[in-house]
Amino acid sequence: MQKTRLIAADKVEGTRVYDLEGNRIGSIENIMIDKLTGKVAYADMSFGGFLGIGERHHPLPWNLLKYNTKIDGYEVAIDRDKLEKAPTFEPDDHPDWEDPSWGQQIHAYYNVTPYWL
Amino acid sequence: MQKTRLIAADKVEGTRVYDLEGNRIGSIENIMIDKLTGKVAYADMSFGGFLGIGERHHPLPWNLLKYNTKIDGYEVAIDRDKLEKAPTFEPDDHPDWEDPSWGQQIHAYYNVTPYWL
Numbered sequence: 001m002q003k004t005r006l007i008a009a010d011k012v013e014g015t016r017v018y019d020l021e022g023n024r025i026g027s028i029e030n031i032m033i034d035k036l037t038g039k040v041a042y043a044d045m046s047f048g049g050f051l052g053i054g055e056r057h058h059p060l061p062w063n064l065l066k067y068n069t070k071i072d073g074y075e076v077a078i079d080r081d082k083l084e085k086a087p088t089f090e091p092d093d094h095p096d097w098e099d100p101s102w103g104q105q106i107h108a109y110y111n112v113t114p115y116w117l
Numbered sequence: 118m119q120k121t122r123l124i125a126a127d128k129v130e131g132t133r134v135y136d137l138e139g140n141r142i143g144s145i146e147n148i149m150i151d152k153l154t155g156k157v158a159y160a161d162m163s164f165g166g167f168l169g170i171g172e173r174h175h176p177l178p179w180n181l182l183k184y185n186t187k188i189d190g191y192e193v194a195i196d197r198d199k200l201e202k203a204p205t206f207e208p209d210d211h212p213d214w215e216d217p218s219w220g221q222q223i224h225a226y227y228n229v230t231p232y233w234l
Contacts, residue, residue: 005233006158006214009126009148031126031150035184038157040150041123067152097123116122 004069016073017045017065025083028074029057032097034115041115042097042106043074047083056088059095061112078110086110121186133190134162134182142200145191146174149214151232158232159214159223160191164200173205176212178229195227203227 009031017026026047034041040062047058065074078086087106089095096102107114126148134143143164151158157179164175182191195203204223206212213219224231 004215005151005153006149007152009150010130012150013127032123033126033129033148033157034122035124036122038179040155040157062155098121 007067012043016071017043017060018068018071018073018075019079019083020075020077022071023080024073025076025078025080026058031062037115039115046091047088055091057091057093058083058086058088059097059106061107061110061115063112063115064110124184129160133188134160134177135185135188135190135192136196136200137192137194139188140197141190142193142195142197143175148179154232156232163208164205172208174208174210175200175203175205176214176223178224178227178232180229180232181227 012028012031015028016024017028019025026045028043029046030044031040032042032044033039043060043062043065045058045060047056048054060076064076064078066076068075086109103114103116129145129148132145133141134145136142143162145160146163147161148157149159149161150156160177160179160182162175162177164173165171177193181193181195183193185192203226220231220233
């Protein structure tokens with residue numbers, strides 16, 4: 001059993017997310033769990049803005065995120081340009097996380113296998 | 118894709134847990150996620166006590182919990198007697214969730230496959 005393999009859900013929330021060049025791109029606000037498989041399906045990452053103004057939320061398929069103990073944060077292999085054009089929602093929005101077309105759009109954009117397959 | 122398959126981690130926290138007779142046995146305080154597989158490994162369930170006095174925490178392997186939409190809570194097939202003798206920790210304790218012998222003891226007690234296998 002590998003050490004530091006487990007993390008409390010409330011510790012994931014607030015963890016910083018970086019791109020592969022080490023630039024901070026956001027923080028994890030929340031995670032969505034698939035009750036059927038017990039797996040994390042999405043991270044809801046906040047991006048940009050100042051004190052909540054101009055901030056956008058990015059639904060990221062969980063498989064995109066790799067935890068890097070050296071930087072105590074998650075790394076995603078997405079460049080800033082790709083991220084800026086990605087599907088987002090406003091902080092006050094309550095997107096329908098289970099809308100199949102929305103889910104398909106997100107997974108297709110990042111080119112990863114959907115959690116339901 | 119099945120509806121209501123996803124749940125936000127911060128909604129799992131606080132969800133009630135019942136035995137198969139419909140008796141409330143506790144509430145989920147926290148969940149522990151396996152970073153390697155992206156799966157939930159444990160629920161940390163509080164049990165008993167009043168305003169935190171006499172309360173004990175039970176580490177429950179996630180596979181034990183089945184969500185039941187009718188009661189808006191999790192069901193576990195554990196009777197009260199089994200639960201009262203189960204491995205617990207005090208609310209102020211910080212158990213080493215990754216101690217292999219502790220993990221093995223918990224999974225053996227409930228007779229479920231460990232998350233790391």
